[in-house]
Amino acid sequence: MNSKKKELLDETHKNFLSSMLLEFPQERIGELVVKDVMGYGTTIDEKMFGVKALQSIIQRQIDQSTDLQLDHEVKEVYRRYNETENIAVIVGEVNIILKSHDGDNELKIRVSTVLEYFDTNWKVIHWHASVATDSENDTWHLQEWKKKQAELERLVAEKTKELNQSLEELKAAQDQLIQQEKLASLGQLTAGIAHEIKNPLNFVNNFSDLSIELLDEAFVELESIDDSDAKEEIIDLLNDVKANLEKINQHGTRADGVVKSMLLHSRGGSGTVEPTSLNPLIKEYVNLAFHGMRASKSPINVKIDLDLDESIDKISINSEDFSRLVLNFCKNAFDAMHEKIIKLNDKDYLPTLKITSRLDENGLFVAFEDNGPGIPDDIKNKILLPFFTTKKGTDGTGLGLSLTNDIVKAHGGTLNILTEVDKFTRFEVRIPSNNKTSYV
Amino acid sequence: MKILIVDDEKDVEMLFRQKFRKELKMYDLELVFAFSGDDALEILGSSNPPEIMYIFSDINMPGMTGLELLENVKDRYPQIAVSMISAYGDSDNFNRAMNSGAKGFFTKPIDFESLKKEILDLIQK
Numbered sequence: 001m002n003s004k005k006k007e008l009l010d011e012t013h014k015n016f017l018s019s020m021l022l023e024f025p026q027e028r029i030g031e032l033v034v035k036d037v038m039g040y041g042t043t044i045d046e047k048m049f050g051v052k053a054l055q056s057i058i059q060r061q062i063d064q065s066t067d068l069q070l071d072h073e074v075k076e077v078y079r080r081y082n083e084t085e086n087i088a089v090i091v092g093e094v095n096i097i098l099k100s101h102d103g104d105n106e107l108k109i110r111v112s113t114v115l116e117y118f119d120t121n122w123k124v125i126h127w128h129a130s131v132a133t134d135s136e137n138d139t140w141h142l143q144e145w146k147k148k149q150a151e152l153e154r155l156v157a158e159k160t161k162e163l164n165q166s167l168e169e170l171k172a173a174q175d176q177l178i179q180q181e182k183l184a185s186l187g188q189l190t191a192g193i194a195h196e197i198k199n200p201l202n203f204v205n206n207f208s209d210l211s212i213e214l215l216d217e218a219f220v221e222l223e224s225i226d227d228s229d230a231k232e233e234i235i236d237l238l239n240d241v242k243a244n245l246e247k248i249n250q251h252g253t254r255a256d257g258v259v260k261s262m263l264l265h266s267r268g269g270s271g272t273v274e275p276t277s278l279n280p281l282i283k284e285y286v287n288l289a290f291h292g293m294r295a296s297k298s299p300i301n302v303k304i305d306l307d308l309d310e311s312i313d314k315i316s317i318n319s320e321d322f323s324r325l326v327l328n329f330c331k332n333a334f335d336a337m338h339e340k341i342i343k344l345n346d347k348d349y350l351p352t353l354k355i356t357s358r359l360d361e362n363g364l365f366v367a368f369e370d371n372g373p374g375i376p377d378d379i380k381n382k383i384l385l386p387f388f389t390t391k392k393g394t395d396g397t398g399l400g401l402s403l404t405n406d407i408v409k410a411h412g413g414t415l416n417i418l419t420e421v422d423k424f425t426r427f428e429v430r431i432p433s434n435n436k437t438s439y440v
Numbered sequence: 441m442k443i444l445i446v447d448d449e450k451d452v453e454m455l456f457r458q459k460f461r462k463e464l465k466m467y468d469l470e471l472v473f474a475f476s477g478d479d480a481l482e483i484l485g486s487s488n489p490p491e492i493m494y495i496f497s498d499i500n501m502p503g504m505t506g507l508e509l510l511e512n513v514k515d516r517y518p519q520i521a522v523s524m525i526s527a528y529g530d531s532d533n534f535n536r537a538m539n540s541g542a543k544g545f546f547t548k549p550i551d552f553e554s555l556k557k558e559i560l561d562l563i564q565k
Contacts, residue, residue: 198527202549203451210458256549 001085005117012122013090013113014074019058020111020129021072021096022065026058032124034116039127042109046129069099086117108132190386194262201256208249215242261399275314276322278357282308282366285323286355289330298338305354312359317431321407328404329368329427336372336425343373363433364413367426374421384415441563442470446480446497446509447525459552460559467563477504481512490517494562496546496555499526499533507536514541523558525550 001009016032018024024032030051039048041057048054078091091112098105114126133144215238222238225231286304293299330353337351351371358365375383382388384405389398408415413431418424445456453473463469472492474480480497484490495513499506510522523544524537534545546555 195527198548199449202527203449203455205549206455206459207451210455214458 001081005085009088009115009117009122012115012124013088013092016113016124016127017074017092017094017111020061021070021094022058022062026055026062029055029058031121034123034125037124037126039124040129042129042131067100071097071099088115088117088122089113090115190262194259198256198259198263201252201259205249205252205256208245208252211245212242212249215245258399261403273316273318276317276319278312278315278317278322278364278366279308279310281319281323282306282326282355282357285326286330286353289327289334292327293331293334298335300334300338300341300351302334302337303350303352305352307354307356309358312357312364315359315364317411318407321410325404325407325429328400332400332427333368333370333372333425337370340373361433362430364429364431366429369424369426371424374423374425375417375419376421380417380419383417441468441493442472442491443559444472444474444480444483444492444495446474446477446495446501446506448475448498448501450475452498460556463556463559467560469559469563476501477506477509477512480509484513484517484520490520492520494543494559495520495522496525497522499524499528499537507533507540510537510540510542521562 012032015024019026019029019032033051033054035051036049037051037054039054040046041048046057048057073095075093075095076090077093078089080089081087089112091110094109094111096107096109098107109129109131111127111129113124115122116125133141138144218238219235222231222235283306286306290302290304293302333353334351337353341349341351354367354369356365356367356369379388379390383390383401385398386402387398388402405415408429408431411431413429416428416430418426418428445452453471456471456473457464460469460471464471472483474483477497480495484492495509497506497509504512506524506526510524513520513522518541521543522541523546524533524542525546525548526533527548537545544558
């Protein structure tokens, strides 16, 4: 072969490889290959007939090469011509280095090219490219195949686990929704009942109260009557009637308290959310709860431990509701610790209520921890339900914690209960900062 | 002095009469009762000008509500004082009553002490 013809062959072959590496103008590929060129690329879909197919693959490579820097070296490993020197087979190994921002990658491609000479130039009539894989002594790539299989199985297992988890989360969310729906309709129902009961109850309370006043007046009138056995008997009877009326009034007042709590519970968002100094609010209402407890029929000595984040300034909350929340948690803690004192009868037990407040990028965190009797597992998930109470007789309405939970939810927060029987109970309120400005 | 009390609960009459027993004896005070807004307007219209000086009305009543009665009375007899008595102590009712010219707003259960004070203040004027 004369040197001119060989030079042309080398150039065409070089340009053809360059075109694959995007270094030769794509639109001029027609100069390098015959119209009906056929070739195999390295991927399964790269089975190309004609110039257009080749161009579209190269376009795909261009699209994928954004942010990539290509470097390559070519090593020719075999060359042969036919007798007339019009057909040439050239086999080369192309080592491509792909440089991207997350590191370098090496790609080794074997390219066999068949070229034909037409009067003045050489053109590629067929090529075949393949990627050599690292599977030593494994002609059928069994190990690789098994590895891929294992990898796939692992992926499937992982996805299945994720799906199962989402499914469980969905179920939990659904349960919660159903629960909330039930509570919402219960709320409407109770509001209706509460209002209907409130009026007759007012009459019960008013008339019993009034009758006590009238009896007192009757006693005054009786003083002007001469003493007799009959008068004694009347006074005794009237005293019994008065005591009964007091009982009616006492229980009526108790029922009125329940009705009021029910109305509070179902009342839709009264009070307004406004920037409130949280720590002073906590201090004030803890103090109020403490004095309320001291004045009640079951006072206890309590150590109150305030651990408040002094960096907290004004926070957007519904202060009316939030103060009720503080009162409820404190009252609950005092009642629980009172119960423990009675049960334990241990002089060394010092009831302690610890209140913590924190503010960070996740939002607001407030915790109320008492060292009372704790909450047994079997009732832990019931204590937030309306009308659930462990307090006997007239002591509890069963609405305090349920109401408190509603207040937390109304602030977009969550209430978490940590407890250990005989050790402690800790109510944790978390209110996420949806937008940072709301905490300024 | 005549005071009109409007409430759909008929037992209100017995309760008020007993609660104000002493005051009814001691002062020139007369209690009149109406069991609906329409009843109340009829009583007011039975003499010209009406003898009633003060109206205490419940808000939640079948037919004409207390707030409608308030507007009606203020429209026809602006000289008569009207106060509301309601179990619904919410700000909506309160604001509406005050904006319509109510003199006072009492919540149920009624605090008779403050009600007596309100009435005695009026008598002493």
